[in-house]
Amino acid sequence: MGNALTHIDAEGTARMVDVGGKTDTRRIAVASGRIVMTDYALEAIRTGDAPKGDVLGTARIAGIMAAKKTGDLIPMCHPLTLDAVNLDFAFVSDAVVVTATASLTGKTGVEMEALTATSVALLTIYDMAKALDKGMVIESIRLIEKIGGKSGHWKAAPDDS
Secondary structure, three states: OOOOOOEEOOOEEEOOOOOOOOOEEHHHHEEEEEEEEEEEHHHHHOOOOOOOOOOOEEEHHHOOOOOOOOHHHHOOOOOOOEEEEEEEEEEEOOOOEEEEEEEEEOOOOOOHEEEEEEEHHHHHHHHOOOOOOOOEEEEEEEEEEEEOOOOEEEEEEOOOO
16 A cells, blocks of 8 residues: 655655656646734725835735745745746725735646745734734635646635635
């Protein structure tokens, strides 16, 4: 019986998966998460009146930088040369929603890069707005969609929360 765990060798030792034999394909991943906050904090971010300055601009840069560093942060992730990382922000009734899209043409997927970009952008929003609301809650970080690779196209079920 073969070892079904891809990141563990036959002796039980953690290892990085060898992707050398895989074919380069176009790969895209989209991740999302949200940070819930008071109306006061939300309005300050929306109008650019947060004490630390441009919250979303700073979060966008932080998310992009984080995606590029994913291989340094997550032990079994391959360091990847990304083609693009984009972050979008949406205001909803009680939160800012962050959506990150990462893409490349390569041998392995970019799900972790999209998730890392989302997570660090949300953490940056918290850092930039914590003077306005220390009780902000980061939640619902998840993969929304992935395209490419052996497993093909996958899309999450709609979030009904």
